[in-house]
Amino acid sequence: MNSNIVIAILLSSTILSCKTHISQLADSSPSSAGKYLSLSIEMLEKLEKEESVKSIKDQFASSSLEDIAQEINTDEERYAFWVNIYNAYIISVLKDNPEYYEDRRSFYKQPYIKIAGRDFTFAEIEHGVLRRSQKEYFLGYISHFFPPKYQRVLRPEERDYRVHFALNCGAKSCPPVPILRLNNLDQQMDKLTTDYLKAMTEYTPSINKVVTTPLFSWFRGDFGGKKGIKRILLEQGLIPNKKVQLEFGPYDWTLEIDNFAADN
Numbered sequence: 562m563n564s565n566i567v568i569a570i571l572l573s574s575t576i577l578s579c580k581t582h583i584s585q586l587a588d589s590s591p592s593s594a595g596k597y598l599s600l601s602i603e604m605l606e607k608l609e610k611e612e613s614v615k616s617i618k619d620q621f622a623s624s625s626l627e628d629i630a631q632e633i634n635t636d637e638e639r640y641a642f643w644v645n646i647y648n649a650y651i652i653s654v655l656k657d658n659p660e661y662y663e664d665r666r667s668f669y670k671q672p673y674i675k676i677a678g679r680d681f682t683f684a685e686i687e688h689g690v691l692r693r694s695q696k697e698y699f700l701g702y703i704s705h706f707f708p709p710k711y712q713r714v715l716r717p718e719e720r721d722y723r724v725h726f727a728l729n730c731g732a733k734s735c736p737p738v739p740i741l742r743l744n745n746l747d748q749q750m751d752k753l754t755t756d757y758l759k760a761m762t763e764y765t766p767s768i769n770k771v772v773t774t775p776l777f778s779w780f781r782g783d784f785g786g787k788k789g790i791k792r793i794l795l796e797q798g799l800i801p802n803k804k805v806q807l808e809f810g811p812y813d814w815t816l817e818i819d820n821f822a823a824d825n
Contacts, residue, residue: 594641594743595632597624601645605740608652609821618653621646622675626711629677636717640691640750641741643715644727647686648738650674651731655818662731662816669730679711683730690716691724692783701782722783722793723750725776726757729820733813734761734774737822753822755797761810762799770806771799778809 594602604617633642654673655661661668669687672680688697693716694708695701705712727750729735736757741749761774777790784790791803 595638597621597629597632598638598642598645598743601642601649602740602742604649604653605645605738605825608649608656609740609825614649614653618675621677624676625678626714630714633715636719636721637743637746639715639717640721640724641743641746643686643690644724644739644741646674646676647683647691648727648729651683651729652738652818655731655816659816659818665814677711677715685712687728691728692780693717693720695783699782700778701780701784703782720783721750722780723754725780725783726750726754731816731818733815733817733820734811735817735820737820738825739822740825752824756822758794758797758799762794762797763810764800764805766801768806769804770808772808772810773799775809775812 600617600620604614607614607617629642633639650673661671669683672682674681674683674686684697688695689705689708689712692701694705694712696703696705708716726736727739727741729738736753739749739753758773762771763773764771771794773790773794777784781787781790784793787807788803791800791805791807794800794805795803
């Protein structure tokens, strides 16, 4: 075969491959939501309006792991989708069955969420997916060595401590419920973090002590330990320096399930 023809064929193949790759990148751009992320947004919107979400639940129940993994495939999409799912099902389940909350330890470990071809618990979504297979009771310092396949497929690539200020577990001290969207996700996560920490943090100059949310204590490894917590509080303008005495306040576990963020 003529060498010029071979070169032409190779160039054509390379250009086609590049175009295909660019098209795939465009399709996975975080600027627009796919079917399942859109459904998670719609579910929260309906719950805020106190409308039925049964048809949406049915669609999630009939989906599969492959469906979800194929569409929800960037960290932005995974955080937005799974935070929305967690918050939406907390509201939906507890609105219909507030008595479940009387035994909180059991509630978060029950498979109330049928999605992606399996029954999820709230603990699985929080620790297994959003926290990247972290063990629940080791303060964010120990991961599961051999996480199940569904977690490896569905979880984000990078941990983002701001997720703790977007999840609402039904308690009064929880962050208010956002409706996360892709077009301004980073700004939303920043604002949720700032608003919650300002509301839950008090610095007393006379004794150089700060009292803040116990979420920092329960998941301290996610924040980089006490040094990381102080760095975050300093960045938020809530303490003057890192030499402050750090304490963690109480957490109000009173049931409150209509606490939506004001800027939804």
